[in-house]
Amino acid sequence: MTQPDLRLATDIGGTFTDTVLMDGAGVVLASNKVLTTHDNPADGAFAGATRVLAMAARRLEEVTGFIHGTTLATNALIEKRGAVVATIATEGFRDILDIAYERRYAQYDIALEKPDLLVPRTRSFTVPERMSVAGDVLIGLDEATMPGLLRQIDESGADALAVCLLHSYANPAHERRLRDLIHAARPSVNISLSSDVSPEAREFDRLSTTVANAYIQPLMQGYLTAFETRFRQGGLTCPILMMTAGGGMCTLDTAAQFPIRLVESGPAGGAILAARIARENGLNEVLSFDMGGTTAKLCLIENGQPQTSRAFEIARAARFVKGSGMPVRIPVIEMIEIGAGGGSIAGVDRLGRLTVGPQSAGSDPGPVAFGRGGTQPTVTDADITLGYIRPEGFAEGQFKVDGDAATRALGEGIGAVLGLSPTEAADGVSRIVDESMASAARMHAVEWGKDLTPRMMIAFGGNGPLHAARLARSAGVSRILIPVNPGVGSAVGFLFAPVGFELVRSRYTLLGALDPGAINALFQDMSRAALSVVRQGAPETPVTTTRTAFMRYHGQGHEIEIGLPDRTLVAEDLPKLTQTFETAYARQFSRPVPGMDIEVLNWAVRVETAPPPLSPAPPPPAVRTRRPDRQVSIFCDVTATDRPAGVIERAGLSPGDCLQGPVLITEPQTTTFVAADFTAQVDARGNLILIRQGA
Numbered sequence: 001m002t003q004p005d006l007r008l009a010t011d012i013g014g015t016f017t018d019t020v021l022m023d024g025a026g027v028v029l030a031s032n033k034v035l036t037t038h039d040n041p042a043d044g045a046f047a048g049a050t051r052v053l054a055m056a057a058r059r060l061e062e063v064t065g066f067i068h069g070t071t072l073a074t075n076a077l078i079e080k081r082g083a084v085v086a087t088i089a090t091e092g093f094r095d096i097l098d099i100a101y102e103r104r105y106a107q108y109d110i111a112l113e114k115p116d117l118l119v120p121r122t123r124s125f126t127v128p129e130r131m132s133v134a135g136d137v138l139i140g141l142d143e144a145t146m147p148g149l150l151r152q153i154d155e156s157g158a159d160a161l162a163v164c165l166l167h168s169y170a171n172p173a174h175e176r177r178l179r180d181l182i183h184a185a186r187p188s189v190n191i192s193l194s195s196d197v198s199p200e201a202r203e204f205d206r207l208s209t210t211v212a213n214a215y216i217q218p219l220m221q222g223y224l225t226a227f228e229t230r231f232r233q234g235g236l237t238c239p240i241l242m243m244t245a246g247g248g249m250c251t252l253d254t255a256a257q258f259p260i261r262l263v264e265s266g267p268a269g270g271a272i273l274a275a276r277i278a279r280e281n282g283l284n285e286v287l288s289f290d291m292g293g294t295t296a297k298l299c300l301i302e303n304g305q306p307q308t309s310r311a312f313e314i315a316r317a318a319r320f321v322k323g324s325g326m327p328v329r330i331p332v333i334e335m336i337e338i339g340a341g342g343g344s345i346a347g348v349d350r351l352g353r354l355t356v357g358p359q360s361a362g363s364d365p366g367p368v369a370f371g372r373g374g375t376q377p378t379v380t381d382a383d384i385t386l387g388y389i390r391p392e393g394f395a396e397g398q399f400k401v402d403g404d405a406a407t408r409a410l411g412e413g414i415g416a417v418l419g420l421s422p423t424e425a426a427d428g429v430s431r432i433v434d435e436s437m438a439s440a441a442r443m444h445a446v447e448w449g450k451d452l453t454p455r456m457m458i459a460f461g462g463n464g465p466l467h468a469a470r471l472a473r474s475a476g477v478s479r480i481l482i483p484v485n486p487g488v489g490s491a492v493g494f495l496f497a498p499v500g501f502e503l504v505r506s507r508y509t510l511l512g513a514l515d516p517g518a519i520n521a522l523f524q525d526m527s528r529a530a531l532s533v534v535r536q537g538a539p540e541t542p543v544t545t546t547r548t549a550f551m552r553y554h555g556q557g558h559e560i561e562i563g564l565p566d567r568t569l570v571a572e573d574l575p576k577l578t579q580t581f582e583t584a585y586a587r588q589f590s591r592p593v594p595g596m597d598i599e600v601l602n603w604a605v606r607v608e609t610a611p612p613p614l615s616p617a618p619p620p621p622a623v624r625t626r627r628p629d630r631q632v633s634i635f636c637d638v639t640a641t642d643r644p645a646g647v648i649e650r651a652g653l654s655p656g657d658c659l660q661g662p663v664l665i666t667e668p669q670t671t672t673f674v675a676a677d678f679t680a681q682v683d684a685r686g687n688l689i690l691i692r693q694g695a
Contacts, residue, residue, distance in 0.1 A: 006058060007065035009494035010045045011266050012036055014071055015293025015343050015363045016462060018488040019048035021056050022495045026612055030055035031488045033462065033669050035363040041072060041223070042230040049231070060235040067494040069243035069265040071294075072223055073216050077263065077326070078315045080116070082215035083190065086123040086158035087207065088149070088178065090166040094124045096207050105323030115325050116315065117208060118215050123156045125149060127165075127178065133508065135171030141178065150185055162214040164194040164207040169506045172199070190217050197258060198329045200602055201506040205311065205329045212314065212328055213260040220259035224252050241499065241537045246331035247272055247306065248500030248608055251536040261330055263314065264337070266490050267297040271306040271333045273493030274458040277483055279304035280614050280685070285455045287441060287477060288335075290489060291464040293342045293380075294360040298441045299335035300450055301458075307334040307448065310504060310604075331502040331606075336444040340437050342380040342463045343367060346410075346429040348417045354425075356433045369406035377413045379433050379463070381406035382426035387634035388466060388673050390647065390666060423635050423642075430637070434467055438474035449588075452476055460489030465672035469661075469690060470637055473675070480678075482688035487669025499541070500608025501533040511551065511578060511598040516569040523547060523605060530607040541609045550602040551581045553593055559601055560584050618684040621656030628663055636662060638676040650688070657682045 005024030010017065016033045023029055030052040037044035045068070053060060076082050089096055097117045106112050127149060130139035153161070161182065168175045172195030179191050192214040194206045228240055242255040243265040255262055267290060274288035278301050286301035300307045312332050313325030339358020343366060346356045356379065365373035367380040369391075383389045384406045391401035410429070411422035420428065445452045457480045459468035465482045472480055485492055503526045507519070527545055534543055545566050550559035562581050565573070582592035628646025636643045646663035650672070653665070658681040661674035665688065674680040678690045 005064055006062050007067070007495050008049060008052070008063045009067045009269075009491040010049060010069070011269060011488070011491040011494065012041045012045055012068075012070040012072065013266060013292050013294060014075065014360060015341065015366070017041070017044040017048050018491040019045070019052045020485070020488050020491040020495065021052045021058070022492075026495075026615065028485050028492065029058075031485055031491070031669065033487060035366070038362070038364060040226070041070065042227045045227065046230050046234060050234075060231070061237060063236060064238050066231070066236060066238055066240045067243060067249060067497070068227070068240055069269050069490065069494055070223075070262065071266050073220055073259050073262040074264060074314070076216045076219055077212060080118075081219065082118070083160035083218045084123075084156070084158050085119050085160045085162055085211055085214045086125060086153055086156050087119050087211060088125050088127060088161060088163045088165075089207070090130060091126040091128045093166060093203070094126050095121065096164070096203050097124065097211070100204050101323065103323070105321055113324075117326055118211055119162070123158060125152050129165060129174045131165065131167040131171050131174065133167050133170060135167065137171070137173075141174045143181065146181055146185070150182070153182075153186065153189070158189070160190040160192070160214040160218060162192050162194070162207065162210040164203065164210050166203065168193070168195040169199040169201060169206070172196075190214060190221075192217060197260065199503075199505045200329055201508070202329075205327050208326055209260060209328045209330065212263075212326060213258060216259050217256070220262065221256045224256050228252055239537060243269055243494050243497060244331075244501075245333065246308070246500070246502055247333050247497060248502070248606075249494075249497055249537055250499075250501055250533055254501070254533050254536065260328060263328065263330075264312075264332060264335075267299075267335060267337065268333045269490035269493035269497065270297060270460060271299045271301070271335060271493070272497050273460065273483070273489050274299065275301050275304055275306050276493070276496050276611070276614070277458055277481065277687070278456075280617070281481070281687075283456050287445075287452060287455045287457045287475075289437075289441075289457050289459045289464050289468060289471065290461040291341060291437070291459075291467055292461045293463070294339070294344075294362060295337050296340040296437050296440075296461075297335050297337045298437070298444055299333060300445065300448060308332065309334040329504075331504070331604075336440050338436060338440045340379070340433050342378065342383070344379045344433060345376045346378060346382065346414060346432075347376065348414060352418070354414060354418065354428050354432060356429055356436065367406065368409040369401045369403060371400065371402050371405065375409065377406070377409040377425075377429070379429060381409055382429035383463075383466060385410055385422055385426035386430060387632060387645070388664065389671060390632070390664065427635060427637070427640070430470070434470040435474050437467070437471050441471070441475045453478075455479075456481055458483065460486035462487050462670050464489070465670050465688075467673070469673055469675040469678050469692075472690075472692065473677070478692040480690035482672050482690065484686045485669075486672075487667070496611055498608040498611050499534050499538040500606060501530045502604060502606040503530050504602050504604040506602050507600075509600050510554070511574060511581075511600055514569075514574060514600070516571060516573070519603065520568045522603060526603070526605040527607060530605050534607050534609065538609050543607050543609055546606040546608075548604040548606075549577070549600050550604070551577075551598055551600050553585075554597040554599050560588065618655075621654075621682070621684050623656050623658055623681065626653065626657040626659050628659065632664070634662060634664075636676055643676075653682045655682050655684050655686065
C-alpha cells in the first residue's frame, strides 16, 4: 500500500511564520500563523508545523513533501547582516563596482546617496589573466601571484570571496582553477564564482550578483543546516525543498550554493497562487496583492502567468528609483514590494507630516496592541482603532489584543502632535498606507505599459483582505477576489509550485550567422545541468523544458525574450525566429526596424515538473442575500463617520451568499473588510468576490 501524499509548506515572514498542511487532492487540512522567532527562525517554523500536524491528527513522519520559503536572504541584504566579502577580478578591472553603469540614477541630486554594493575598494583585488569574448585564453592565470593574493585576503579580514574574471561566462577555467588554489590554502573561506552564480555578459551585473551571493552564503548555509537538523530531529524523513525567486523549487544543497536565488522566495509563492487562481477562473488580467505584517507585494498576472524578469534591484537607496539599488541578475517573478504592512510604524516627521513605514515593528516587539513591548503606533493599531480588526479571535487567539493601548498610542504619538482625535489619526494612517500601495501599483503597471482598471485584484496575506477594498478604490480597480485560506496564501502557493531550475548563459551571435549545431550543443549542456538540479528534488516526475533566446537589433543595449521550440534548432528555423522577434519588437515599440541585423546575447533553459492539474469548475450557485450575524461600530472609510457594520464568520458562508458592505467577514487568520461601496458574494469555489458599486 502506497503512502498517501501529505505535504507541508512553511513561509517565514518578517512578522508571522505561516504553515499549511495539504493532502494529495490539494485540500488544505490545516493552516496556522505563529509569530516569527527572529533569533532562530527554525523555532517558529517547527512550532507552526507541530501545531498544524496536531490540528490534522497527523505526525511529521507522515509528511511526504516539505517546501520552505524565507525572507532571511532578503533581510540580510537589506539590513547588511552578511559576511565580509572581498572581490577578485581580472588585472586592470579592479573598479568594476565603483564604475557601475557610469551614470547617476538622479542626475541633478547633489546629495545623491550611492547604492551600497557591500565591497569597498580596499577589498577589491585582481589577478593577471585574460579570456577573450569567445572564451579563448589570451593571458594564462599567473599562479605565481597567489601568495600575494592570499596575503591580501588575510589582511582584509574577508571570510567570503566573489570571483568575477573577464568573460568567464564563455570559459570558466580560470575562475575554477583560482577557486581550487584558494580552497587548498584557505579551506574555511566561502567562494562564489560568477561563472556559476550568473554566467552572463555585463561585468558589473555579474559581479554585483556574485557579491550578493557571497555576502549571504555563510549565513544561509548555517541557517539551512540548522533548519534541516531541527526538522530531522523532529521526525521528518522526506527532502526539504526551497522556494526560489523564479517560482520554482530546489534542494537545500542547491540553495546553499546559490542562496541569492532565495531572495523574494516568499512573495513568489503568493504570485504562483494568484496565477493558479487566475487560470482556474479564466481571468486574463489580474493584479496580485499580498500584504503581510512587514511589506506589501504587487504583481501583474497575464493569461494565467506572472510577469517574470531576469534582473532586479535590492535595497534601493531612493525608493522606487531604478538604478539606486544593488542589481542582481537571476530569474525572478517581477513584482514591486514596499514597506507597507500591518507592522509598519506610523509617526510625524520634522515637517509635521504623517508618515507610515517603511520601518516595521515586525513580531518583536510588534504593534502596541500585541502587548509585547511595542510603543510606536502601527497600521495594525490603526485598523484595530477603526474597528476593522476584532480583538476576539485575532491571530487564532494566540495572544490577547489590547485595543485601548492601540488607541492611546495613536492619540499620544500622532493625534496630540497634529491636533487629531485617535480615530482621526488612525484614519490618516490607514489612508496613507493604502495610497502608498495604490501609487506603487499604478507605477508598476505604467512601467509595464499596463492598465489596472480592467483587472481583477486577487488579495491575500494576513492584511491583504483587510485593505483590499480601500486599495482597489484608490487604484481604480472595481473587482476583488479573496481566495480560500488567504491569510497563508504564499505558503499555499508553495504547494502548487513546480520543482524547477533555470539557467541563463551568454553566447553572442548574429541571428543570420547562427550555427544551429553549436547552439544545440549549448542547450544540451544547459538542459543536462538544469535537469540534474530538478532530479534532486523530483527523481522520477516528468518534466518540461522551455528554451529562450534574448535578442536585439545590432547595437542596442537591451534584449527581448523570444521563446524557442523545445527541440534541436535547424537552419530552416531562422526565418521564423526573425519574424517572431520583429513581431515582439513591434508589439513593444510600435514597429520593427527593417534591414537591421538581429543579434542574440543570452540563451536560457528552464526545466520543471508540471504543476498540479486544475480542478474542474463547479456550476454557478444560486445567488441569495445573507444577513450578518451581528453588528459592531466602525469608522466608515467612505463617509468618514462612525456607523454600524455587519460581522459574519466566513466558515458560515455558502456559495451564492451575497452581502452588502460595510461588513467584516472574519476567519482565524485574517478579516475581509467589505467597504460600504462594495458587495461581496461567495462563488462556487468558495472565493469571496467583492465588486465596487457604480464602477
